[in-house]
Amino acid sequence: MELSARERDMLKGGDGEAAHFALSIIVRTGEALGAPRLRSIEHAHIDACALRSPSSLDFIQYLADNGGRVRVPTTTSMISLDLEHWEALGISRDLAEPSLAIAKAYLQVGCRPTWTCAPYQGAFVPQLGQAIAWGESNAVAYANSVLGARTNRTADYLDICAAITGRVPEVGLYLTENRRATRRIQLEPTPASSWTSPAAWGALGTLIGRLSDEQVPVIEGLPDIAPTSDQLKMLGAAAASAGSVGLFHLAGITPEAPDVESACQGDVPEAVLHVPCHQLREAWDELSSPTATGDVDAVVLGCPHFSDREFELLAAAIRQHPGATVHAHTQVFIFTSAAASETARRNGQLKILEDFGITLIRDSCPFYLPVVRPDARLLVTNSGKCAYYAPGELKVGVHYSDLEGCLHAAITGQRQDVDPPW
Amino acid sequence: MRIEPTHILVPGPARGRLLQCRHSLSLWGGVDVATGVIIDQRHDRRGDCITDRILALPSEKGSSTGSAILLELIRRRLAPAAILTIHRAPILTLGVIVADELYGRTLPILTISEHDFHTLEDNSMLHVMKRGVKWELLLETQN
Numbered sequence: 001m002e003l004s005a006r007e008r009d010m011l012k013g014g015d016g017e018a019a020h021f022a023l024s025i026i027v028r029t030g031e032a033l034g035a036p037r038l039r040s041i042e043h044a045h046i047d048a049c050a051l052r053s054p055s056s057l058d059f060i061q062y063l064a065d066n067g068g069r070v071r072v073p074t075t076t077s078m079i080s081l082d083l084e085h086w087e088a089l090g091i092s093r094d095l096a097e098p099s100l101a102i103a104k105a106y107l108q109v110g111c112r113p114t115w116t117c118a119p120y121q122g123a124f125v126p127q128l129g130q131a132i133a134w135g136e137s138n139a140v141a142y143a144n145s146v147l148g149a150r151t152n153r154t155a156d157y158l159d160i161c162a163a164i165t166g167r168v169p170e171v172g173l174y175l176t177e178n179r180r181a182t183r184r185i186q187l188e189p190t191p192a193s194s195w196t197s198p199a200a201w202g203a204l205g206t207l208i209g210r211l212s213d214e215q216v217p218v219i220e221g222l223p224d225i226a227p228t229s230d231q232l233k234m235l236g237a238a239a240a241s242a243g244s245v246g247l248f249h250l251a252g253i254t255p256e257a258p259d260v261e262s263a264c265q266g267d268v269p270e271a272v273l274h275v276p277c278h279q280l281r282e283a284w285d286e287l288s289s290p291t292a293t294g295d296v297d298a299v300v301l302g303c304p305h306f307s308d309r310e311f312e313l314l315a316a317a318i319r320q321h322p323g324a325t326v327h328a329h330t331q332v333f334i335f336t337s338a339a340a341s342e343t344a345r346r347n348g349q350l351k352i353l354e355d356f357g358i359t360l361i362r363d364s365c366p367f368y369l370p371v372v373r374p375d376a377r378l379l380v381t382n383s384g385k386c387a388y389y390a391p392g393e394l395k396v397g398v399h400y401s402d403l404e405g406c407l408h409a410a411i412t413g414q415r416q417d418v419d420p421p422w
Numbered sequence: 423m424r425i426e427p428t429h430i431l432v433p434g435p436a437r438g439r440l441l442q443c444r445h446s447l448s449l450w451g452g453v454d455v456a457t458g459v460i461i462d463q464r465h466d467r468r469g470d471c472i473t474d475r476i477l478a479l480p481s482e483k484g485s486s487t488g489s490a491i492l493l494e495l496i497r498r499r500l501a502p503a504a505i506l507t508i509h510r511a512p513i514l515t516l517g518v519i520v521a522d523e524l525y526g527r528t529l530p531i532l533t534i535s536e537h538d539f540h541t542l543e544d545n546s547m548l549h550v551m552k553r554g555v556k557w558e559l560l561l562e563t564q565n
Binding site: 021025028032033034047048050051053055056058062135136137152153154155156157158159172209213214241242243244289367388389391392393 | 429430431432446448450451455462464468481484485486487489490491494497509510515516517519520523525
């Protein structure tokens, strides 16, 4: 690999051991992936802080102890703890301490403590064409697809190495030619009204994840609509869970796809995958486990993290059920960032949610912080990502629904079958 | 039978029984880090343990924390003996490179052609070995 004089100096240890160690890993990775050179980045988002494991702490502690310091503005994804409220949540000190140590080390190297898997909804919104190094699969899909920023699906640990060196291997989605749509997915026409619920977009995302293989997909045939940030968040999160989608194009919607031809950079593939409506319905239905029956033990919202707008919508929906509270049997969680939680508090939404009986979890994730009861059998969610991972990670059955269905389950402790909107 | 890899992502020798997967896998959310067992309920090899196997996947998918899970599996000595994919697997590759830098432990990751991938038989005994300057896969004939 061709390295600049600056990079060669860093590799020799001119910037200290941490930069040497981080750049060694980046160069080895670049060589394995066939990168001709490294390139600079302007921002990093760290997912490596998420896992509570001894090796996760070993890694960042080594960088912190050896003078590691981020060279570009760097935000942090979720961590295995609500850093302010873990004691009130009944989390043991044994479980908390490794996460606290991991958090401390990431702050020591200069990361900004945002602790969110949806940084693009507030913490840092990258610009069209900006080269960044982001971890967290849903954030990668959103940054590339919805914002037109450029990042690979940066592996945990490569993200912090990129932040410390300001460099990444120049491969994959940093290169214009690799952002070309190579798989056309044509949806059967559907009414605009069928796309109002973010859950509809989660089902579409699951289908896109499955149909894309290792290709960059362009989706054709959506009605003339302007999807919200939350809808696109659910789409990307589901696509990146069901498949390896780091970039998708929605013809007429996302910035690199004003039309199919542009998304394909003028080289439109002849082959088209036609998706009839029944495949969308099946994708929705298959997000629920076949065995998802009985009382609802948990309702999970905020996967990815709940946004300001979602707080508004949920508070308004709860107001439609005066006097109603969460069913005695059911745990209801919202996962969000401390920043969004603070906004919801200022706007008076938090009080409505807490009076209703919802438990707010900041900084973290249902799969990293054990708040769902271990004996839970049935979980209801409006997230395609959560529905994908929950059966394996939490050993629960899942019922996939929209926000209204989640609210119904919260109040009655029973699942409500919501028909897919197509 | 010998198979020539299309790319060597991480070199090194290995020997083990093939765990042939039809589906791609996200190690985070897909494998229990405490046991090495596949827990993705939608995966064709759910319930199987990847420890010491030659894990053959069409590709990696899903979470970018796959590298952190692989690093921790290597630390706990629960990792596969080697990983074979059709498409390059940058997240898994990074996990092994970090394990090498941090703990001096590694495992080979190779890509092979789609045709070769489908000729492999589940549970057959494979060697990853060097012949001259080239790494190759050798299928042990069963007696």
